[in-house]
Amino acid sequence: MAASAPAEWTPKIVAFFCNWCSYAGADLAGTSRLSYPESVRIVRVPCSGRVNPQFILRAFLDGADGVLVGGCHPADCHYSTGNLFARRRLMVARRFLAYLGIDPRRLEIRWMSASEGQKFAEVVREMTEAIRALGPAPGVRRGY
Amino acid sequence: MAEVQEAVRAAVRRLLEEGAVGTVLAHQDGFDPLHPVPLFARRPDQADRVEVGPFDAGSLAKYLLRLQGEEKPVAVVARGCEVRGIQRLAADHRVDRSRLQVIGVPCRGSLDARKVEALGLGPVGAVREEAEEVVLHLEDGERRLPRRDFLLSRCLTCDARNPEDADQVVGEPVDATPYQAIDYGEVDRLEAMPPEERASFWQDQFSRCLRCYACRNVCPACSCAMCALESEEPRWLSRGTGPADQEMYHFIRATHVAGRCIDCHECERVCPQEIPLMLLNHKLLRDVETLFRLEAAHHPAVHEPLGFYQPDDPDEFH
Numbered sequence: 001m002a003a004s005a006p007a008e009w010t011p012k013i014v015a016f017f018c019n020w021c022s023y024a025g026a027d028l029a030g031t032s033r034l035s036y037p038e039s040v041r042i043v044r045v046p047c048s049g050r051v052n053p054q055f056i057l058r059a060f061l062d063g064a065d066g067v068l069v070g071g072c073h074p075a076d077c078h079y080s081t082g083n084l085f086a087r088r089r090l091m092v093a094r095r096f097l098a099y100l101g102i103d104p105r106r107l108e109i110r111w112m113s114a115s116e117g118q119k120f121a122e123v124v125r126e127m128t129e130a131i132r133a134l135g136p137a138p139g140v141r142r143g144y
Numbered sequence: 145m146a147e148v149q150e151a152v153r154a155a156v157r158r159l160l161e162e163g164a165v166g167t168v169l170a171h172q173d174g175f176d177p178l179h180p181v182p183l184f185a186r187r188p189d190q191a192d193r194v195e196v197g198p199f200d201a202g203s204l205a206k207y208l209l210r211l212q213g214e215e216k217p218v219a220v221v222a223r224g225c226e227v228r229g230i231q232r233l234a235a236d237h238r239v240d241r242s243r244l245q246v247i248g249v250p251c252r253g254s255l256d257a258r259k260v261e262a263l264g265l266g267p268v269g270a271v272r273e274e275a276e277e278v279v280l281h282l283e284d285g286e287r288r289l290p291r292r293d294f295l296l297s298r299c300l301t302c303d304a305r306n307p308e309d310a311d312q313v314v315g316e317p318v319d320a321t322p323y324q325a326i327d328y329g330e331v332d333r334l335e336a337m338p339p340e341e342r343a344s345f346w347q348d349q350f351s352r353c354l355r356c357y358a359c360r361n362v363c364p365a366c367s368c369a370m371c372a373l374e375s376e377e378p379r380w381l382s383r384g385t386g387p388a389d390q391e392m393y394h395f396i397r398a399t400h401v402a403g404r405c406i407d408c409h410e411c412e413r414v415c416p417q418e419i420p421l422m423l424l425n426h427k428l429l430r431d432v433e434t435l436f437r438l439e440a441a442h443h444p445a446v447h448e449p450l451g452f453y454q455p456d457d458p459d460e461f462h
Contacts, residue, residue, distance in 0.1 A: 085453055096424075
């Protein structure tokens with residue numbers, strides 16, 4: 001595929017999805033035959049509380065153009081409070097990643113329940129368009 | 145300060161003579177008075193080597209980890225910032241406060257040896273303190289330095305000049321008002337940059353990093369027995385010093401102490417490459433304080449802001 005043709009360029013988005021909500025939501029989008037961009041690569045995690053901010057940086061350093069984190073709506077966590085810890089941690093991490101120079105528009109954190117297949121498809125669509133407008137992440141695969 | 149030093153030596157001698165503690169941790173002169181090194185006094189006669197002076201920049205807190213598990217309790221001569229470090233380590237269950245005697249010393253700030261060395265004065269023989277001046281004895285006479293101009297960056301904003309948690313305090317309490325508030329000017333400047341410019345600023349800074357791990361080793365908030373920076377599985381970073389590894393190293397170091405940093409500036413002080421690590425720590429400190437409506441989050445008594453949550457925390461993720 002011609003990577004040089006900008007119109008055809010599809011960003012790589014790494015998604016960390018909670019097993020109990022957004023992962024099932026993405027599954028629902030599939031079984032509901034909703035179409036969404038193929039830009040997203042989903043990594044299933046047990047809870048948004050499992051998402052170590054280092055995962056996000058690692059994804060960017062390894063060449064992701066965007067990172068999407070999906071968790072249960074507050075008060076809906078399968079483990080009661082995992083997403084509430086995640087909320088604090090990711091609020092700080094998001095600002096810190098931006099401070100280190102990662103464009104904040106490349107990182108989305110969204111609450112998506114298992115029934116929100118539609119929302120999942122929309123979020124991926126919006127994010128793909130936004131990142132396509134930004135272009136490939138600068139400084140990706142910066143080498144070790 | 146000379147009287148305080150004598151009183152501290154007497155207190156150290158007494159503890160060791162009584163056998164109440166096995167080891168006393170304090171400062172002693174290094175190769176010159178500008179560069180003190182730690183003293184692990186185990187015999188009463190070693191008490192005379194204890195120095196309490198204006199160049200005691202290094203924090204002794206982290207050395208206490210080496211003394212955990214000793215047969216007898218341990219004592220430490222500590223200023224307010226070191227006491228904060230000890231409180232941090234105790235809160236992290238790394239230091240057993242019940243087996244530790246703290247000899248607190250009020251402090252008006254330590255001098256930055258780098259700032260003094262920059263004057264190019266040659267060998268310094270002895271140091272004495274006079275009110276607002278520090279007097280250096282040089283080969284060709286004396287040199288008087290106004291204390292305020294040569295303070296360490298942490299001492300300018302210190303709000304712990306009188307030790308908060310000491311078993312005994314030697315010396316008179318000092319005026320506890322900080323000289324100035326934490327200066328976020330440089331953090332503001334960075335935040336205002338476009339992302340690419342900020343990325344290149346940090347890549348330039350991190351590219352100088354030697355990965356000596358001194359910033360981690362000195363940090364009282366950074367004491368895990370199994371450290372992510374050395375973990376083989378998962379392997380967060382290699383031992384190389386390429387830009388990705390450097391960024392990951394500094395990201396891990398800074399975020400792991402987010403909300404736990406005591407603002408002692410030790411990481412920045414020990415950095416042989418003078419990387420402005422406090423710009424990372426201050427960014428995190430200010431974000432934690434503003435996002436979660438906290439005051440003085442650098443105080444170890446403040447419940448770790450990232451170790452708990454409030455149901456009504458602000459939510460920006462919808």
